[in-house]
Amino acid sequence: MWRVDCHPLGAGDTVISVDEVNRQAQQIAERGPTKTEIAGLAGDRPYVVIDGLRAGYGKMEILHDFNLQVGRQQSLCLIGPNGAGKSTVLHSIFGFTNIFSGSIVVGESDARRDVTKLTSSQKLREAGIAYILQDKSIFPGMTVEEKILDKYPRLAERRKHRAGVLSGGERRLLEISRALVMEPDVLLVDEPSIGLEPRFIEMVFEILDDLQNTEGKTIIMVEQNAKKGLEFADIGYVLVTGEIAIAGTGNELLNNPEVGKLFLGG
Ligand SMILES: Nc1ncnc2c1ncn2[C@@H]1O[C@H](COP(=O)(O)OP(=O)(O)O)[C@@H](O)[C@H]1O
Numbered sequence: 001m002w003r004v005d006c007h008p009l010g011a012g013d014t015v016i017s018v019d020e021v022n023r024q025a026q027q028i029a030e031r032g033p034t035k036t037e038i039a040g041l042a043g044d045r046p047y048v049v050i051d052g053l054r055a056g057y058g059k060m061e062i063l064h065d066f067n068l069q070v071g072r073q074q075s076l077c078l079i080g081p082n083g084a085g086k087s088t089v090l091h092s093i094f095g096f097t098n099i100f101s102g103s104i105v106v107g108e109s110d111a112r113r114d115v116t117k118l119t120s121s122q123k124l125r126e127a128g129i130a131y132i133l134q135d136k137s138i139f140p141g142m143t144v145e146e147k148i149l150d151k152y153p154r155l156a157e158r159r160k161h162r163a164g165v166l167s168g169g170e171r172r173l174l175e176i177s178r179a180l181v182m183e184p185d186v187l188l189v190d191e192p193s194i195g196l197e198p199r200f201i202e203m204v205f206e207i208l209d210d211l212q213n214t215e216g217k218t219i220i221m222v223e224q225n226a227k228k229g230l231e232f233a234d235i236g237y238v239l240v241t242g243e244i245a246i247a248g249t250g251n252e253l254l255n256n257p258e259v260g261k262l263f264l265g266g
């Protein structure tokens with residue numbers, strides 16, 4: 001159940017079931033954004049372009065005619081109900097899904113590269129794309145690498161410890177650090193705040209902010225904490241059953257009454 005205490009239309013105390021959220025989101029999805037609107041959000045200088053993507057697992061199609069555009073050094077956040085296909089978008093960019101049609105292209109106009117059919121290893125090594133796992137991805141017993149810790153003192157303090165004794169928040173920071181070893185241009189980040197204490201959530205978002213704004217990385221993220229994600233990101237998409245229901249700037253989505261009612265209420 002989603003508790004909505006005071007949404008922007010002032011309906012007061014209401015409780016909306018997950019089914020009702022999905023039903024209402026589905027209705028919104030029927031009038032989704034045009035490709036022109038999607039291109040406009042990326043400032044018409046896109047760095048990652050997904051065009052007409054149909055992708056899924058096995059023979060099952062999860063994403064239907066999905067489009068995405070994000071500029072260099074921009075951030076884009078996907079929100080939406082559980083099972084909408086948000087992680088599947090990141091999986092598709094990183095080569096973890098079956099792609100039935102459509103394309104994924106990375107790079108600026110003079111150096112575009114079609115990465116649709118690359119393996120994950122090629123994406124990481126050749127195309128500058130890194131993926132930060134939703135689930136804990138540290139092998140217990142692994143020694144924390146010194147090289148990547150210079151930048152993040154909290155981890156450096158613990159460098160003699162094994163990864164297994166790091167807190168959830170420290171592990172998340174380490175996962176991010178590991179993803180940076182290959183010096184990627186594009187970071188795919190799945191639910192960076194999940195399961196973390198507030199102070200670590202702040203820290204993770206500060207690091208992502210630094211990666212985007214100081215290091216010039218392009219960030220595509222999924223965030224269940226819609227408010228946090230939309231406050232962070234330049235661009236927000238609401239994904240519903242494999243299609244974009246609403247697209248806008250992060251601020252536009254934060255101020256959109258429908259988004260407020262369905263995804264920011266809790
Ligand atoms: N590895 C997989 N194999 C088969 N189906 C999957 C797999 N991962 C996700 N799915 C299915 O794809 C759909 C979208 O899932 P997902 O992208 O994880 O949603 P979200 O991240 O929005 O919660 C769901 O119906 C889910 O059950």
Ligand SMILES: [Mg+2]
Binds near residue numbers: 086087134
């Ligand atoms: Mg997911």
